[in-house]
Amino acid sequence: MEVLAEGLAFPEGPVVMTDGSVILVELSGGRITRCWNGRQETICAIGGGPNGAAIGPDGALWVCNNGGLDTAKFQHARGPGCEGRIERVDLASGRFERVYDSCDGIGLEAPNDLVFDAEGRMWFTDLGKSHDGIRTASGLFTCLPDGSSITAINRRAVSYNGIGLSPDGTAIYCADTHQARLWRFDRRVEPQRPQWVATAPGPVGFDSLAVTAAGNVCVATLFDGGITTITPEGATTRRDFDDAYVTNIAFGGSDMRDAFITLSAQGALIRVRWDEPGLRLAFNG
Numbered sequence: 001m002e003v004l005a006e007g008l009a010f011p012e013g014p015v016v017m018t019d020g021s022v023i024l025v026e027l028s029g030g031r032i033t034r035c036w037n038g039r040q041e042t043i044c045a046i047g048g049g050p051n052g053a054a055i056g057p058d059g060a061l062w063v064c065n066n067g068g069l070d071t072a073k074f075q076h077a078r079g080p081g082c083e084g085r086i087e088r089v090d091l092a093s094g095r096f097e098r099v100y101d102s103c104d105g106i107g108l109e110a111p112n113d114l115v116f117d118a119e120g121r122m123w124f125t126d127l128g129k130s131h132d133g134i135r136t137a138s139g140l141f142t143c144l145p146d147g148s149s150i151t152a153i154n155r156r157a158v159s160y161n162g163i164g165l166s167p168d169g170t171a172i173y174c175a176d177t178h179q180a181r182l183w184r185f186d187r188r189v190e191p192q193r194p195q196w197v198a199t200a201p202g203p204v205g206f207d208s209l210a211v212t213a214a215g216n217v218c219v220a221t222l223f224d225g226g227i228t229t230i231t232p233e234g235a236t237t238r239r240d241f242d243d244a245y246v247t248n249i250a251f252g253g254s255d256m257r258d259a260f261i262t263l264s265a266q267g268a269l270i271r272v273r274w275d276e277p278g279l280r281l282a283f284n285g
Contacts, residue, residue: 004260005035005269010071010245011262012208013053013113014269015061016252017285022260022269023061023091024248025050028071032061032089035269044094046087049077051127052113052163052208055285056145057120061089063096064124066110071264076110076129084108084126086143091285100143103150109136113163113208115172117187118282120145123153123172125160135159140174142189151189162209162219162248166232167279173197175206175219182206182217182230198234208248211279213256218278220246220261227261243268251278 004022005011009029014022021036023043027050032043049066056062067084068077076082085101085108101108114124122145128138138157143150162175165187172185174194183194197217200206205222212218217230225246227239243263250260256277261270 002271003268004271005040006267008033008040008267008269010264011267011269012051012247012264013063014248014250014260014262015053015055015285016250016258016260022250022252023053023285024262024269025053025063027051027069027264030068032063032094043091044089044096046089046096048082048085049110050087051111052124054114054116054281055283056088056116056122057283058088058145059091059283059285061091061285062114062116062122062145063087063089064111064114066112066127066129069110075131078129078131084110084129086111086114086122086124088145099145099147100150103141103152108141109138112161115163115165116145116282117165118169120283121189123163123165123187125157125163125174127159127161127177128157140172140185153185153189153191154194157194161207164209164211164217165279166211167213167215173209173211173217175209177205177207177222180204180206180221182209182219197232198230198236200228200236204228207246210249210251210259212251212274213277213279215279216276218249218259218274220248222246225263225265227259241270256280
C-alpha cells in the first residue's frame, strides 16, 4: 500500500488522469484537489459538498454536489445555497458552473456519484438528504451535458450512492448505502425498477464503486472498511482496509491494475495493486 496524499478533508471521487495525477474532491473542505508527485494543488473552491467526479466528453470535470454535509454527524445542510446540483469545472481555469439542480420541477436532493456512457450521456445517483432523523428520497437520473435534458429513471430508492457501467455498456450498477445492496438497471432512458444483484454480509454500508474489465463490481465498503467485489452473478469477496470510511475506488496505470482508494476517515488517498485490471472509462483527461 502506497500513501499518495494525506491531510485531506474527507476525500472522495478520485479521477485518475493520463498525466499520472489524481483529481479528487474534498467533501468537508468544499474543494477540488489534484494530487501528484507528493504535492497537492487546489483546482477550485467549489463549495457545498462535492461528492463524485468524472471527466466528461468535453474534457471538463463534472461534479455531483450534495449542497453541504457535516461529516462528523453525517447531516446534510439545508436552506438557500445548499441545493443539490450537478456542476461543471473547467480544469484549465478552475471556473465552475451549475448545470442542473432539478428534474421535472423537483429539486435534486444530494447528487452523489456519476458516470458517462460512450455516447457522452451522464448517469448519476442522488443519495437523498439526512437531517434531524429525516431521510429524503434517493434515486437514479440521467442527463445530457449540454444542459438540455434530464430524466428520472427511479425516484424510489433508499440510498443510491456508487454508480458504474458494465463493460458492454448495457447495464448500470448502483450501490445502495444503507441496504448494502448492489442493483442493476438496463441502460434505457425511461423509468424502470431495479434488478437485485447482491447484498453484502455483515453490518456494513456501500459507497462508490468501480467496474473491472471482466465485469466484476468493486464497491467501497463502510463501517467495517474494505472493498467488496461482486460478480455479475452476485458472488461476493472482500479485501479489508484499516479505515471505517473506505469511500471510493478508481483504476489506472498502464495495465489498469493500480487501484486508487480513498480512506476518508484518515483523510488519505492510497494506491494498491489489484488482482485484475479495471475497466477503462469512456472519457479521461
